[in-house]
Amino acid sequence: MILNNLKPLFKSMQDNKIKRVRFPFSMANAVFDVFFFVDERPFTLMFGAKGLNFYFEVPVKNGFDIDPILDNNVYNTLCKILGLKYDPNQKFSPRIFFQEFDKKIPHNVSAQNVPKPHHVATYRKNVEENDKIFFMKWLDNTIQSHDVRPENLEKTKRILGYEAYIRCKQKNISSCWTDNESKAVDFYLP
Incomplete structure (x- = not known):
């Protein structure tokens, strides 16, 4: 199934140099x-109630093509x-939902x-320390002669994106998180 209206959205994202967007439905x-x-x-659509x-995710293939079939548990919960x-x-x-x-x-x-x-982390809970959803800082592991943990890299990729993941992996940097919103800082690439 082709989602035709993803095309102008994607174009707007490219024009504005944006790789991730959030909007209500x-x-x-x-x-x-x-x-x-x-x-x-592939590109990803994520729907969080x-x-x-x-929440559930749908891969978006070339041509903005999605598979409109959902897992039975996802479908039943969506209906409820x-x-x-x-x-x-x-x-x-x-x-019908996707149309x-x-x-x-x-x-x-x-x-x-x-x-x-924290908007992404609210839904993507299958990461380490999933209660810590607010980005706090970067930690250079080289200073303390440690290696960034694979679990931290996975959280970085799932919550902050592929570019942050690659930089952290290359530079041996960990993302640091908190459950205290007052300690949160605006996200920036390391």
Whole structure:
């Protein structure tokens, strides 16, 4: 299934030199934080249900092509979140969800749409110290004769992106995180 409205969004991202964006999407009873990551291969769409412990990711192949089939658990939870009940006269499928989403994809974005690390970390919880969602600083491991841990590199890649991951790996730098929002700093590349 082609998501045609990802094309102008991608163009706007390129024009503004943005690799990750966040925008809202509403359908039925649900409001989602949607993230579009073009620094991942394949590109990734991430849908996080606001205020709920639910998110899923969809790979975006060349030509803005997605597979509209969802895992059964994801599909069932999505139906509950949307407030849908089985009705043979009004069928619902993931394809319908993605068609509705495609109609509401913004065509223009700006720096205001760039997600902060904690926005991503709120949903991507399968990382080390997943309660620590606020970026705090960089730590140069060479100074203390340590190597950056693979788990930290994975968190860096999943939350901050591929470019941060590569720099940290090359320079032996760890990303440091906190659960205290007052200690958070704006993200910058090392």
